[in-house]
Amino acid sequence: MWNELRHLIRKEFLLEWKQRYALSGLLLYVVTTIFVCYLSFKKVVDVPTWNALFWIILLFASVNAVAKSFMQESRHRNLYYYTVADPKLVIGAKLIYNTLLLLSLALLHLAIFSLLIGNPVQDMTLFLIALFLGVFGLASVMTLISAIASKAGANSTLMAILGFPVLMPLLLTSIRLSKNAADGLVVASNQQFIIVLLALNIAISALAIILFPYLWRE
Amino acid sequence: MQFPHLQSYYFHTFGENKVDIFLANFMKSLWWKLGSIALLFYTVIAGFLLPVPALPILHESIRNLYFHVPMWFGMIIILTASLVGSLQYLANQNEKHDMLASEAAKTGMLFGALGLATGMCWARYTWGAWWVNDAKLNGAAISMLTYMAYLVLRNSIDEDHKRAKIAAVYNIFAYVMMLVFIMVLPRMTDSLHPGNGGNPGFGKYDLDNNMRMVFYPAIIGWTLLGVWILQLRIRLKKINSHLETNQ
Known part of the structure; x- marks a missing residue:
């Protein structure tokens, strides 16, 4: 099982590396958006505004990043995967790969955002x-x-209207927690947000792994 | 009966064992519908005439409890029926369960819209604004958006079987997220909404026995009305799909 999962994750990395234009397009998307914000805002002093801007850019970048994960491969190739791999592992590999991709994207985003727009965060951990x-x-x-x-049908409008409402609980909790971090509030008051986020993450990934086998075959 | 093929419909939904047949017969009976009408008449008459506690700010607007809160109870119960339909569809791919899921989602949205409307009127006279930025209100609005997205998703797929399956998956996911948004998150923040600010539910009103005597029947009455609407919708859909296939 681990071997199969490892191969599936490796496949995702190889696929991304073969289509480097998608990756570089994504990086350019983040940099351009931050630069547009920099030119229109200059420095953002207000912490809630800084935080909201940070997460909104991250939200749109990640929608673009993940949107292609089931669309870049042809139906025939997907059909091939389905015959050789367990659907739970297919979605598991995609979850792990997309998390790694978004995490590196988010760190890069944080670096450039801090450089141009400023970084008022007091509690970085x-x-x-x-x-x-x-x-x-x-x-x-x-x-x-x-x-x-x-x-x-796979269009990005559908992706946004399906995704944004169900993302809201998660996004709002993360925004609250990171605002508290930026304000440097004591950790005790943040525990409940961390617990809710952890529980939400477990519930979401469990649902994704349970529900995906129903989706994969047409 | 003009549509003899419909007679077997409820037995298909419920299955063949004794409890299911009893339930199916009960759903066809008149009694719960008459009960719903009686309870709603009682709710409207007693709700406007019985005394209510004189609380500051709320005053007589407290009577909205009999109309606004049951809408959310009804919505959650009917959307739970939609969830059950989706789960059953994924388990046995029976078209009837997809029908239950989609029609229950639409009926639940009707209740949600009425809940928003009654809440907004109340907010206008109590808080002074139609809409305020509050965890509970935003949760309600976002869950409406989620179910609208569910309907858009349904309309974007042509093939029946594929549509039913994909919509069922989204429905299950959306239901869980909706529960988090309207049950968990508002309890973590301060809210203007009655019953919030630490204590979930509506304990403050429960203390008054007069209100409890109207409030509980109101919940049952409005929910039964929702089930009735749902039953009619499913029957209509059934007739339409039968007419389409037999043209």
Whole structure:
């Protein structure tokens, strides 16, 4: 099982490396969006605004990043995977790969965002925890939604209207937690947010793994 | 009966064992419908005439409890029926369960819209604004958006079987997220909404026995009305699909 999972994850990396234009397009998307914000905002001093801007850019970048995960391969090749691999492992590999992809994207985003727009975060550890938990949830939700949208015509509008409402609980909790981190509030008041985020992440990835086998065969 | 093939319909939904046949016969009976009408008449008459506690700010607007809160109870119960339909569809791919899921989602949205409307009117006279930025209100609005997305998803797929399966998967996912949004998150933040600010539910009103005597019948009455609407919708859909296939 682990061997199969390892091969599936390796396949995702190889596929990304073969289509480097998608990766570079994604990086360019983040940099361009931040630069547009930089030119229109200059410095953002207000912490809630800074935080909201950070997460909104991350949200749109990650929708673009994950949207292709079920659309880039042809139906025939998917059919081939289905005959050789367990559907739970297929979605598991995609979850892990997308989490890693979004996490590196988010860290890069944080670096460039801090450089151009400024970084008022006082408690960096907590902010990174919020970022990791939020990004993991984003990746899981968008992976399942991308599987659903790819079966239903696969346009990005559908992806957004299906994904954004179900993302809201996760996104709002992450935004609250990272705002607390930026304000440097004591950890005791943040525990409940971390617990809710952890529980949400577990529920979302469990649902994705349970529901995907029903989706994969047409 | 003009549509003899419909007679077997409920037995298909419920299965063949004794409990299911009893349930199927009960759903066809008149009694719960008459009960719903009686309870709703009682709710409207007693709800506007019986005394209510004189609380500051709320005053007589507290009577909205009999109309606004049962809408959310009804919505959650009917959307749970939709969830059950989706789960059953994934288990045995029977078209009838997909029908239950989609029609229950539409009926649940009707209740949600009415809940929003009654809440907004109440908020206008109590808080002074139609809409405020509050965890409970936003949760309700987002769950409406989720179910609208569910309907858009259904419309975007042509093939019946494929549509039913994909929509069922989204419905299950959406239901869990909706529960988190309207049950868990509002309890973590302060809210203007009655019953919030630490204590979930509506314990403050429960203390008053007069209100309890109207409130519980109101919940049962409105929910039964929702089930009735759902039953009619499913029958209509059934007739339409029968007419389409037999043209």
